[in-house]
Amino acid sequence: MILNLPNILAFLRIAMAPLMYWFLVDRDSSIFSNIDVSWLDYFAALLFVLASITDFFDGFIAREWNQKTELGAILDPLADKMLVLAAFLGLMVMDRANPWAIYLILTREFFITGIRVASASKGYSVSASMAGKVKTVAQMFAIGFLIMNWPFANTLLWLAVFLTLYSGFEYVSGYIKKASN
Numbered sequence: 001m002i003l004n005l006p007n008i009l010a011f012l013r014i015a016m017a018p019l020m021y022w023f024l025v026d027r028d029s030s031i032f033s034n035i036d037v038s039w040l041d042y043f044a045a046l047l048f049v050l051a052s053i054t055d056f057f058d059g060f061i062a063r064e065w066n067q068k069t070e071l072g073a074i075l076d077p078l079a080d081k082m083l084v085l086a087a088f089l090g091l092m093v094m095d096r097a098n099p100w101a102i103y104l105i106l107t108r109e110f111f112i113t114g115i116r117v118a119s120a121s122k123g124y125s126v127s128a129s130m131a132g133k134v135k136t137v138a139q140m141f142a143i144g145f146l147i148m149n150w151p152f153a154n155t156l157l158w159l160a161v162f163l164t165l166y167s168g169f170e171y172v173s174g175y176i177k178k179a180s181n
Contacts (some may be wrong), residue, residue, distance in 0.1 A: 004067045009058035010075035013051045017079070017086040020047040024090030024147070044090070045147045051083050052140050077116070080136075081109055087143045096146045098154065101161045105139065108168040115175045124178050131167035138163045 023044035027037055058076060062068045088105060091097035119125055138160040145153035 002069055002071050004062075004069065004072075005065075006058040006062040006067050007069060007072050007075055009054040009061070010072065010079045013054045013058075013079035014075070014082055016047045016051040016054075017082040020044050020051065020083075021086035021090045023047065024087075025093045041147055041149065045144060048083070048087060048140075048143060048147060051079075055080060055083070055136075077113065081113065084109065084139060084143070087147070091143070091146045096149060096153070097157060101157050104161050105164045108164050112168055112171045115171055119175060119178065122179070129167060129170045129174070131163065131170050135160065135163040135167040 023040045026032070027040055032040060055076075058072070062072055062076075085106065088097060088102045092099055092102050116125070138156065142153065142156040142160040145156050
């Protein structure tokens with residue numbers, strides 16, 4: 001079945017990304033004129049948390065209920081990238097996130113996506129390592145703290161940058177090992 005629960009959750013995440021971005025960057029809109037900007041932060045944070053939860057559950061359900069599909073293998077990482085891209089670009093537009101940190105994170109994300117595509121075209125996959133999973137959690141916490149403009153948000157962002165680059169190194173190493181066999 002192509003349209004199973006994990007894929008529906010990924011589609012929901014894709015839909016939530018631009019809505020969250022809208023709450024972050026379109027604060028001068030007449031639609032929001034009677035709403036305090038702190039509420040826009042709350043709405044954006046709520047959307048981000050809900051989208052992050054769907055990220056966990058779509059993978060969990062796909063594995064546990066044996067509902068992995070080719071569409072899901074494409075949608076899940078696409079939805080993840082759309083969510084992270086929307087959050088980090090929105091935060092950068094708001095001047096809450098360091099542009100260099102965002103550049104490093106997004107460059108790694110696109111580079112690793114290219115490696116995954118190249119791997120798939122050769123018939124092998126480079127699966128997510130524990131460092132990749134820790135990187136994702138660090139990015140999620142950093143984004144949440146940045147949206148809410150909480151203390152230590154920039155420290156978490158730079159920790160996420162370090163973990164992002166480290167996990168990228170692991171992906172490249174794994175790709176090179178598989179490609180040389």
